[in-house]
Amino acid sequence: MQSAMPEEGGEPRRPPNPEEIREQLAHIIASSEFPHTGRGALLLAYVTEEALAGRASRLKGYSIAVEIFNRREGFSQDDPVVRIEAGRLRRSLERYYLVAGQLDPIRIDIPKGGYAPSFTWNDAASAVVDENVANGVPVRRVHIDWPKWAALGAIVCVAVLNYFATDRFEARIELASHAEVPHKPTLVIAPFANLGDGPQAALYTVGLTEELLTALPRFKEIKVFGRETSKALQPEVDVSRVRGDIGAHYLLSGGVRVSGSQVRVTARLLDTSDGAILWSQTYDDDLDTRDLFAIQSDVASRVATAVAQPYGIIAQALTARPPPDDLGVYDCTLRFYAYRSELSPTTHLTARDCLETAVARYPAYATAWAMLSIAYLDEDRFRFNPKGGYETPMERALATARRAVDLEPENTRALQALMTALFFNRNLKEALAVGEEALATNPNDTELLGEFGTRVAMSGQWQRGAALLDEALRLNPGGAGFYQGTAALAAHMLGDHEKAVILIRKADLQKFPQFHVVAAAVYADAGMIADARREGEIAMKMRPQYIYDIVEENRKRNIRPEDSARMIASLRKAGLPVPGEAAVAAEIGMEVITYGP
Incomplete structure (x- = not known):
């Protein structure tokens, strides 16, 4: 089919017909000037087909969020994702018609104030055609060769065809799989060596390697080479070959020895640039007390956690000695974890700026979007480096977390970001459900x-929250001080004041105002009044408004009224100017409860 401007001949110009509009739609989306990341192509195709089907009046933010962005029915109308993506789409179309589409016969636009598209003849192209005809210049005709565009199935044409087949736009276009992603640290697993006798040892070595190939890829900050690559290696593969032939930065290898009922597993991580052993560990177990499969699963989890967790061996190695080859934006993830360990405005700004650059370069990098969501959230909850603009930090945090999950639904960091954003948007039930999903996806991720x-502890489940925090600290004793501080608060709320003091001393987040608030409460209830007053004075110097607004700050964190009252009573012992019992009771709607003197 050929599209061109219809001859006017004094007659009113007819509007473009559906076939011509669909042809123009395919032409836009196929253009290199139209972004092929995010949901722009999907959104453009959806609103176009809805309008052509006579349903333009039904194009509302709610319906688009449910159909295109997979929001559950009943989601909060405060979710800005549709508004944000529609704005991006408008800008993409404007750029397209300024650059590649100047002479296209039809314009598809999304007028501001709604989501229904407009379809008009391109007057600018018509003027060029008229001028060329008058000057005897051959007229450019836009012709779409449909066999050529059949390859667009990965972008939008398949979705359009599915729309007609089902009368509903249910096809999801996985654009992220076609988009560029940054280089990450790469790891290859060599088959574990059989160092024992008998069939059990051979079975164990194969099973352990398979378990590791399942456990390690759950950590999205690294790239793990697949099963076929691992099988092609020998247990004692030359490290230099791994670097030269495969390009892996790290090699995980080891061996298994079975003697009678005793099983010993050795594992080591090597830097392939120089063969240095970065980490090694030995695991012993007994087949008389545990079956083979339970042992290999447990060992694989422990190895994966030690090597690949956010504060694990690979992260430590990269921080201490960055590799000579470019790892793209991976440095931003290290900056993010450095920020999480310190929780200061300076490290927050560094991490946020780096992550914003990262997602601009790699729009399909879900992990960076997830980390950026948390950085945005902290502009509000910690008052770190707040930005101005149309959207609030909470709105940006939620939209960015949604984007991360849309890009990679099983990315642990993306689910963590969504859980946290939902929690601070006061959607407690959904937040904890997402947290449970993330935990099932990767139970070994200490972050x-x-x-x-x-989140569990703050919601009032102090016992379970404390258990989860204890497990995180067991797996990663040197992990983020933020979690030690929360574990101290949990112990405090559970009445274990000795444990609370030990944990708060380990946290040592001197640049973080809330740390000093928690420390003041912990020390006060432990009878260490001088320490409590010292911490309270530091908190007041760093962020006095937090103390004055303590009731609202606790409410924002979904802390139950009775728990809030108890915390405030502890802070009062430390000499902080918190509301009195009657004022607290009036604000949180409960009877006056006095905790101690």
């Missing part, structure tokens, strides 16, 4: 364990 434990 997730700590954050989920914090």
Whole structure:
């Protein structure tokens, strides 16, 4: 089919017909000037087909969020994702018609104030055609060769065809799989060596390697080479070959020895640039007390956690000695974890700026979007480096977390970000449900364990929250001080004041105002009044408004009224100017309860 401007001949110009509009739609989306990341192509195709089907009046933010962005029915109307994506789409179309589409016969636009598209003849192109005809210049005709565009199935044409087949736009276009993603640290697993006798040892070595190939890829900050690559290696593969032939930065290898009922597993991580052993560990177990499959699963989890967790061996190695080859934006993830360990405005600004650059370069990098969501959230909850603009930090945090999950639904960091954003948007039930999903996806991720434990504890489940935080700290004793501080608060709320003091001393987040608030409460209830007053004075110097607004700050964190009252009573012992019992009771709607003197 050929599209061109219809001859006017004094007659009113007819509007473009559906076939011509669909042809123009395919032409836009196929253009290199139209973004092929995010949901722009999907959104453009959806609103176009809805309008052509006579349903333009039904194009509302709610319906688009449910159909295109997979929001559950009943989601909060405060979710800005549709508004944000529609704005991006408008800008993409404007750029397209300024650059590649100047002479296209039809314009497809999304007028501001709604989501229904407009379809008009391109007057600018018509003027060029008229001028060329008058000057005897051959007229450019836009012709779409449909066999050529059949390859667009990965972008939008398949979705359009599915729309007609089902009378509903249910096809999801996985654009992220076609978009560029940054380089990450790469790891290859060599088959574990059989160092024992008999069939059990051979079975164990194969099973352990398979378990590791399942456990390690759950950590999205690294790239793990697949099963076929691992099988092609020998247990004692030359490290230099791994670097030269495969390009892996790290090699995980080891061996299994079975003697009678005793099983010994050795594992080591090597830097392939120089063969240095970065980490090694030995695991012993007994087949008389545990079956083979339970042992290999447990060992694989422990190895994966030690090597690949956010504060694990690979992260430590990269921080101490960045590799000579470019790892793209991976440095931003290290900056993010450095920020999480310190929680200061300076490290927050560094991490946020780096992550914003990262997602601009790599729009399909879900992990960076997730981390950026948490950085945005902290502009509000910690008052770190707040930005101005149309959207609030909470709105940006939720939209960015949604984007991360849309890009990679099983990404642990993306689910963690969504859980946290939902929690601070006061959607407690959904937040904890997302947290449970994330925990099931990767139970060995200590960053997730700590954050989920914090959310569970703050919601009033102090016992379970404390258990999750204890597990995070067991797996990663040197992990984020933020979690040690929350674990101290949990112990405090559970009446274990000795444990609370030990944990708060380990946290040592001197640049974080809330740390000093928690420390003041912990020391006050432990009878260490001088320490409590010292911490309270530091908190007041760093962020006095937090103390004056303590009731609202606790409410924002979904802390139950009775728990809030108890915390405030502890802070009063430390000499902080918190509301009195009657004022607190009036604000949180409960009877006056006095805790101690």
